[in-house]
Amino acid sequence: MHQSVGLSHHGDPRLLALRQWLDTLSGIQFDSKTLRPASSDASFRRYFRVDSSKGSLIVMDAPPDKEPVQPFLHVAEVFRQIGVSVPDVIAAHVGAGFLLLSDLGAKTYLQELSENSAHALYMDAIDSLIRIQSASVPGTLPEYDRTLLLRELSLFPEWFIAKHVQVGLSDEQKSDLSRVFDLILSNNLAQQPVYVHRDYHSRNLMVTESGNPGILDFQDAVYGPLTYDLVSLLRDAYIVWDEERVLDWVIRYWERARRAGLPVPPDIDAFYRDFEFMGVQRHLKILGIFSRLYYRDGKAAYLNDLPVVLAYVTKVLERYKELSPLRQILDPLLERTPQVGYTF
Numbered sequence: 537m538h539q540s541v542g543l544s545h546h547g548d549p550r551l552l553a554l555r556q557w558l559d560t561l562s563g564i565q566f567d568s569k570t571l572r573p574a575s576s577d578a579s580f581r582r583y584f585r586v587d588s589s590k591g592s593l594i595v596m597d598a599p600p601d602k603e604p605v606q607p608f609l610h611v612a613e614v615f616r617q618i619g620v621s622v623p624d625v626i627a628a629h630v631g632a633g634f635l636l637l638s639d640l641g642a643k644t645y646l647q648e649l650s651e652n653s654a655h656a657l658y659m660d661a662i663d664s665l666i667r668i669q670s671a672s673v674p675g676t677l678p679e680y681d682r683t684l685l686l687r688e689l690s691l692f693p694e695w696f697i698a699k700h701v702q703v704g705l706s707d708e709q710k711s712d713l714s715r716v717f718d719l720i721l722s723n724n725l726a727q728q729p730v731y732v733h734r735d736y737h738s739r740n741l742m743v744t745e746s747g748n749p750g751i752l753d754f755q756d757a758v759y760g761p762l763t764y765d766l767v768s769l770l771r772d773a774y775i776v777w778d779e780e781r782v783l784d785w786v787i788r789y790w791e792r793a794r795r796a797g798l799p800v801p802p803d804i805d806a807f808y809r810d811f812e813f814m815g816v817q818r819h820l821k822i823l824g825i826f827s828r829l830y831y832r833d834g835k836a837a838y839l840n841d842l843p844v845v846l847a848y849v850t851k852v853l854e855r856y857k858e859l860s861p862l863r864q865i866l867d868p869l870l871e872r873t874p875q876v877g878y879t880f
Contacts, residue, residue, distance in 0.1 A: 641743070689720070
């Protein structure tokens with residue numbers, strides 16, 4: 537059952553404008569009393585669910601000055617043509633930043649994953665990922681180049697070390713960190729480029745009856761390192777699996793990717809090393825982003841996910857001697873990391 541109480545637009549001019557836009561759409565009748573939040577987002581976007589003569593629909597509100605909708609529309613069309621499950625765009629007001637989308641349901645992977653369901657769900661997600669990667673064409677999506685990868689890594693010293701742990705690095709430590717970043721990026725950029733969703737994880741994958749999974753939040757997709765989305769999926773900030781199980785899924789991905797003709801290394805050990813180095817890049821970025829979401833944007837819930845991400849990083853640093861300078865920087869920091877908001 538839905539709540540029948542309408543959202544108030546008092547003090548919310550965008551919500552008022554969104555309601556007025558919905559009223560202008562011909563061929564669809566909306567029950568405005570059923571407009572309700574559909575999900576929260578780490579960005580400036582908002583999503584609402586509304587009942588209509590065409591069933592339940594999703595409305596996206598993306599302020600054009602902060603979250604232009606053109607990238608979403610472009611990637612939605614690219615992915616739709618590939619044949620994976622993404623929302624249909626029913627109507628768009630690009631100038632205002634409003635989209636009306638089909639509803640892929642309310643069951644996220646995160647809600648539905650269990651010991652019993654995990655294998656089948658992850659195999660579906662891996663099959664969709666391989667389908668996306670196999671369709672990759674250069675020049676279609678922005679490049680995930682060194683500049684962007686390094687900008688993401690720089691969030692770690694800026695927001696996690698300086699703001700969250702409140703430590704200033706010495707010149708020697710900064711130099712060590714820079715060298716480790718170069719090592720990580722040289723591995724990342726040596727990987728064959730494919731389409732990269734960039735947030736292919738349990739909160740953005742929906743359990744659907746046909747075409748599972750439904751794929752959301754793809755507007756930041758790029759053309760970049762092959763292991764990136766697999767890391768997002770299997771070393772997820774929001775749900776943790778035994779390493780043996782993750783390794784099994786990595787191998788199954790690698791086997792299926794080879795059969796599909798994707799440019800994975802012929803040696804599984806080399807592929808797993810790529811997976812791990814890509815994971816360090818992604819997780820250092822996430823430590824920075826989650827810290828920024830708290831200190832800049834006032835979104836405290838993400839602090840609860842920091843311990844999981846730190847655990848991923850420290851385990852990889854233990855396995856690779858060339859990454860030890862980063863471990864020497866990180867280990868003392870972890871002893872004084874603020875515990876505010878953590879739940880274990």
